[in-house]
Amino acid sequence: MESLPLQGSRETGSLLSRWFQQLDPRRCFTILDLAGAQPATMQLLSGYRCKVYCADLLDVLCIPDKMTLPDAARIFDDRLAFIGSGVIDYCLLWDYPNYLPPPLLTVFARRLQGYLHVGSRMHLFAAMHGRSQLFPWRYSIESDHTLVRKAVRRPIPDYPHTQMEVVDAMEYVRLDRGTLRDGRVEVLLECV
Amino acid sequence: MAMFDKKKNPQETTVNVASVTLKAPETQRSEPIPQSPSNHGGKPAVIGTTIQVSGDIVGGENLLVEGHVEGTIKLEKHDLTIGVTGTAHANLTAKLVRIEGEVVGDVVGIERVVIASSGRVRGNITAPRVLVEDGARFKGMIDMDFAEKSHEKGHRNGATIEAAVNRAAAS
Numbered sequence: 528m529e530s531l532p533l534q535g536s537r538e539t540g541s542l543l544s545r546w547f548q549q550l551d552p553r554r555c556f557t558i559l560d561l562a563g564a565q566p567a568t569m570q571l572l573s574g575y576r577c578k579v580y581c582a583d584l585l586d587v588l589c590i591p592d593k594m595t596l597p598d599a600a601r602i603f604d605d606r607l608a609f610i611g612s613g614v615i616d617y618c619l620l621w622d623y624p625n626y627l628p629p630p631l632l633t634v635f636a637r638r639l640q641g642y643l644h645v646g647s648r649m650h651l652f653a654a655m656h657g658r659s660q661l662f663p664w665r666y667s668i669e670s671d672h673t674l675v676r677k678a679v680r681r682p683i684p685d686y687p688h689t690q691m692e693v694v695d696a697m698e699y700v701r702l703d704r705g706t707l708r709d710g711r712v713e714v715l716l717e718c719v
Numbered sequence: 720m721a722m723f724d725k726k727k728n729p730q731e732t733t734v735n736v737a738s739v740t741l742k743a744p745e746t747q748r749s750e751p752i753p754q755s756p757s758n759h760g761g762k763p764a765v766i767g768t769t770i771q772v773s774g775d776i777v778g779g780e781n782l783l784v785e786g787h788v789e790g791t792i793k794l795e796k797h798d799l800t801i802g803v804t805g806t807a808h809a810n811l812t813a814k815l816v817r818i819e820g821e822v823v824g825d826v827v828g829i830e831r832v833v834i835a836s837s838g839r840v841r842g843n844i845t846a847p848r849v850l851v852e853d854g855a856r857f858k859g860m861i862d863m864d865f866a867e868k869s870h871e872k873g874h875r876n877g878a879t880i881e882a883a884v885n886r887a888a889a890s
Contacts, residue, residue, distance in 0.1 A: 563858075569849055579860065579861040
C-alpha cells in the first residue's frame with residue numbers, strides 16, 4: 528500500500544483501538560465519517576472490507592442563528608440523504624457535536640438516528656466540562672490506535688458538551704468513555 | 720456514428736457521440752511491433768481542454784481527459800486520468816482512475832482510484848484501494864468491499880466489481 532506524508536499532530540485514541548480489535552476482517556462493515564474523506568483514514572480503511580460514507584458537515588456549522596429548527600433539520604437531511612436508511616455500523620462524529628448549540632444538537636441527533644441501527648457504534652470527543660476550551664480539529668485515523676489531527680483554519684464557535692449532554696441529546700445510545708488531554712473526553716456510544 | 724458540432728468559438732469543439740471507441744491502429748509491418756505506449760506509461764490519448772464529448776467512450780488505451788465529458792467512459796484494462804482542467808459528469812470505469820479535476824458520477828476502479836489534491840468528486844466510488852490526497856474534496860460513498868483483501872489473497876472474487884461495472888454501464 529502506498530504511504531503518504533501525513534502532516535498534523537498525533538495522539539493515541541485508547542477507545543478507538545477497541546473498534547479495530549473487534550472488526551472481523553471477513554465481514555464487510557459500513558462507516559460514516561463526518562470529517563470527510565481524509566487521506567490517513569482512507570489509507571487505513573483500504574485494508575478492510577468496508578463501505579465508507581463521507582459527509583463533511585463543517586460548513587453546516589455556519590447555519591444562521593435565526594434559522595428555525597425545521598430548516599436546520601432539512602439542511603442535515605440534505606447533507607445525509609445519500610446514505611441509506613439504517614445502514615451505518617460505525618459513525619465517526621469526532622468533535623462535531625461540540626459545534627452545535629443544544630437545540631441543534633438534538634435536531635442533528637434525531638436526523639442521524641435514521642441512518643443507524645441497534646448495535647451501531649459512534650466515536651466522538653465530548654468536553655470534560657462546559658467551560659472546556661476546545662480547538663477546532665479535523666481528525667483522521669492513521670492506525671488502529673493513532674489519530675492525526677489538523678487545525679481547522681477558520682474559527683468556529685463552539686458549545687462544549689459533556690458526554691452526558693451528548694447522551695441526553697441522543698436518547699438511543701449507551702456510553703463508554705476514556706479521558707484525553709486538552710479538556711476532551713473520548714467517548715464510544717452504542718445504539719440500543 | 721459521430722456528429723461534430725463546431726461552436727461559434729473556433730477554439731472549442733463539441734462532439735456528440737453515441738459511442739466512441741479508442742483503439743490503436745493495427746499495422747502490417749514485419750518488424751517487431753513496439754509495445755503500445757498506453758500499456759507502459761507512454762503518452763495516453765488526450766481529450767483536450769477545449770473538447771466537449773457527450774456520449775459513451777470505450778477504449779483500448781490509456782486516456783487523459785482535460786476537456787469535458789458527459790456520459791460514460793469505460794477502459795477496463797487501461798488507466799483513466801481526469802486532468803486538472805478536466806470535468807466529467809459521467810460514470811467512469813478503468814483499471815486505475817486518477818482524478819485531478821472534477822467528477823460528478825460513479826467511479827469504478829478495477830485496481831485503484833486516486834483522488835488527487837486538486838480533485839473534486841461527488842458520487843460513489845468502487846475500488847479495492849482508494850487513495851485520497853490531502854486537499855481532495857469528496858462527497859459520497861466509497862465501496863472497498865473486496866473479499867480477496869482478507870481471505871482470498873491472490874484469487875480475486877470479482878462479484879462486487881462486476882456488479883459495480885454493470886451498474887455503471889446500465890446507468
